[in-house]
Amino acid sequence: MKKSLLAAxxxxxxxxxxxxxxxxxxxxxxxxxxxxxxxALWTGFYVGLNAGYTWDESSSVAVSSGSIAxxxxxxxxxxxxxxxxxxxxFIGGGxxxxxxxxxxxxxxxVEADIQGVAGSNSGTSSVAAFxxxxxxxxxxxxxxxxxxVRGRLGYLITPSLLVYGTGGLAYGQANLxxxxxxxxxxxxxxxxxxxxxxRVGWTAGGGVEWLFLPKWSAKVEYLYYDLGTVSxxxxxxxxxxxxPAATTSSSxxxxxxxxxxxxxxxxNLFSPAxxxxxxxx
Numbered sequence: 001m002k003k004s005l006l007a008a009x010x011x012x013x014x015x016x017x018x019x020x021x022x023x024x025x026x027x028x029x030x031x032x033x034x035x036x037x038x039x040a041l042w043t044g045f046y047v048g049l050n051a052g053y054t055w056d057e058s059s060s061v062a063v064s065s066g067s068i069a070x071x072x073x074x075x076x077x078x079x080x081x082x083x084x085x086x087x088x089x090f091i092g093g094g095x096x097x098x099x100x101x102x103x104x105x106x107x108x109x110v111e112a113d114i115q116g117v118a119g120s121n122s123g124t125s126s127v128a129a130f131x132x133x134x135x136x137x138x139x140x141x142x143x144x145x146x147x148x149v150r151g152r153l154g155y156l157i158t159p160s161l162l163v164y165g166t167g168g169l170a171y172g173q174a175n176l177x178x179x180x181x182x183x184x185x186x187x188x189x190x191x192x193x194x195x196x197x198x199r200v201g202w203t204a205g206g207g208v209e210w211l212f213l214p215k216w217s218a219k220v221e222y223l224y225y226d227l228g229t230v231s232x233x234x235x236x237x238x239x240x241x242x243x244p245a246a247t248t249s250s251s252x253x254x255x256x257x258x259x260x261x262x263x264x265x266x267x268n269l270f271s272p273a274x275x276x277x278x279x280x281x
């Protein structure tokens with residue numbers, strides 16, 4: 001009886017071992033490699049076009065006129081005026097730059113641009129009487145073009161939407177002219193002065209840029225610029241009578257605002273078609 005039970009137990013154990021040997025074994029799943037870092041979508045060179053509107057911060061020209069009127073006896077008369085002018089107009093041009101994306105969500109870069117200004121010439125005149133002397137004062141100012149060289153630093157709200165601040169150097173062709181015409185006792189005198197040259201100053205602002213296609217982006221940007229103050233002077237004298245003369249002067253600040261939109265083409269942006277193939281396990 002004992003021998004029969006032992007034989008049955010041995011048979012059951014061997015059958016269980018054979019069944020266990022036939023079952024598939026469980027092995028630990030292989031470890032997957034870490035995913036590659038996201039591509040630097042914004043790194044590379046770009047060129048583009050922009051258009052917008054500019055307007056003055058300081059919309060005036062200060063003109064002062066001193067005169068030694070050739071009357072008997074010689075009388076000194078002086079006058080001054082603040083003439084309202086403005087540099088408002090459409091602006092358009094192009095830009096070139098380079099971006100570098102780092103720490104996944106930050107973009108730093110540099111950009112240079114130049115724009116022509118249409119319809120910015122503004123002139124005004126004023127007539128004033130100072131005792132026996134009547135003065136007619138005229139002035140105008142304008143900007144032919146405006147350019148910047150700026151640094152940019154931004155943050156990616158999403159991989160394709162960049163918010164940035166910008167600032168740097170500004171330059172532009174500033175023009176200022178004024179003239180003074182005076183009359184007293186049947187005599188007349190006149191003077192005129194002009195300034196036209198490139199002025200260098202500073203600019204600061206910010207914007208939003210959207211990468212709407214793999215190599216194309218659109219932006220909206222605001223800039224404040226300041227090219228400083230321009231001054232001119234000239235001598236006024238009564239040409240029909242030899243005698244003393246005096247100086248007239250004018251000055252104006254060239255600063256203002258620019259709001260513009262633009263589109264950029266990026267040369268070395270990451271392309272989804274060129275993405276490396278990652279093997280799956």
